Amino acid sequence: MAAAAVLAIALGTMAHQAAHVVVGAMAGGRPTLVTSTGFEGYWSGLRNAGVLALGASGSLAHGILALAGWLVFRRGVRAPTTGTAVGWILFVTNAWIPTAYLTVSPVLGAGDWMPVLDRFRQLGPMRASAAVTGLFVAAQLWKGTVQTLARLVGNGAADARAARARSITRWAWAAGGLVAVLAAVRDPAGPVHAVPIAAAATFGSTWPILLAARAVAGAPVPGAPLRLERSIPVIVLAVVSMVVLVAYFGPGVRLD
Numbered sequence: 001m002a003a004a005a006v007l008a009i010a011l012g013t014m015a016h017q018a019a020h021v022v023v024g025a026m027a028g029g030r031p032t033l034v035t036s037t038g039f040e041g042y043w044s045g046l047r048n049a050g051v052l053a054l055g056a057s058g059s060l061a062h063g064i065l066a067l068a069g070w071l072v073f074r075r076g077v078r079a080p081t082t083g084t085a086v087g088w089i090l091f092v093t094n095a096w097i098p099t100a101y102l103t104v105s106p107v108l109g110a111g112d113w114m115p116v117l118d119r120f121r122q123l124g125p126m127r128a129s130a131a132v133t134g135l136f137v138a139a140q141l142w143k144g145t146v147q148t149l150a151r152l153v154g155n156g157a158a159d160a161r162a163a164r165a166r167s168i169t170r171w172a173w174a175a176g177g178l179v180a181v182l183a184a185v186r187d188p189a190g191p192v193h194a195v196p197i198a199a200a201a202t203f204g205s206t207w208p209i210l211l212a213a214r215a216v217a218g219a220p221v222p223g224a225p226l227r228l229e230r231s232i233p234v235i236v237l238a239v240v241s242m243v244v245l246v247a248y249f250g251p252g253v254r255l256d
Contacts, residue, residue: 001171003231003238004086008069008093009176009202010241012062013183014249016097019061021255024054035252036183036245037197048119055116059098066094070148077151078223082231088152089172092145093206099141100205103134142208149209150216154225158217164226165213173210177203179242186250 013036020039021031027050031041046054069090076084105111106127113130120126153164180198187194 001085001089001168001228002175003235004089005093005172005174005176006179006242007086007234007238008065008090008172009180010238010245011090012065012094012097013180013201014241014245015061015065016058017249019057020054023057024050027051027053029054030256032256033188033252033254034249035187035189035194036180036249037187037189037194037201041255043115051119052116055112055114058112059101062094062098066091069094073148073152080152080154080224080226082227082229082234084152085168085226085228086231086234088148089168089176091148092209093172093176093202095141096145096208097201097205099134099137100201101134103131103138104200106130106134138208142212145209145212146215146219149212150219151221151223152226153216155221155223156225158220160225161220162213162217164228165216169209169213173203173206176206179245182242183246183250186246188252 017034017036017039021034021041024031024039024041024043024046028045028047029041029043029050031039033040043051043054069087069092072087073084073091074087076087101112105113106117109127117123117126117130149165149169150161152168153161155161156164177199180202181195184194184198185191
């Protein structure tokens, strides 16, 4: 589960930042640097559509990964295995992160969505609308998180199902956040600036999965209990993705 979470967060982080850079360049900007916590470049020439695409691209990348995880997860809901668990972690982590961005960015006045919202004359109402939309999405995602986690842990006694859910969510939350923080330590902006960003984007965004584990004991589902086995391919992929994230995206990749 730790390897699955590392894989999910590392892929999500790299896809998020790479999407910003690629879309920004396609829209007419000139990216100069990409790291695990952000990107830099010259964007003054972007029109409104380009700014919207640049701001939304990171969340869209997370959404694509979340959809891929959900498709993998749903194939094994009645007989959940290691693959089902990997799909679930890929789904929930990459769904909660952009949901948190949409909710928190307008409230704090910083982050991916503010360059988009700044283009509107009625900035205050737009920020409020975006935050409310984020809260609505979060409420729906919360229901989906509880339901899918219940299906992941599978059938069995209530205490056994609850124990499985706690183990899965704790490993996913802790390991995913730690790999993001580890990469941020090497950020050229310095750890004082980068580590809080990485921690907020992972620990701060995915904590609802810990609460979801408390709700599955009372939600029995049909089918077999989760059959979780160690997967060497998942561990190898996790190690490779972690090395790329920490060794390359951590200190940053120059693009100019």
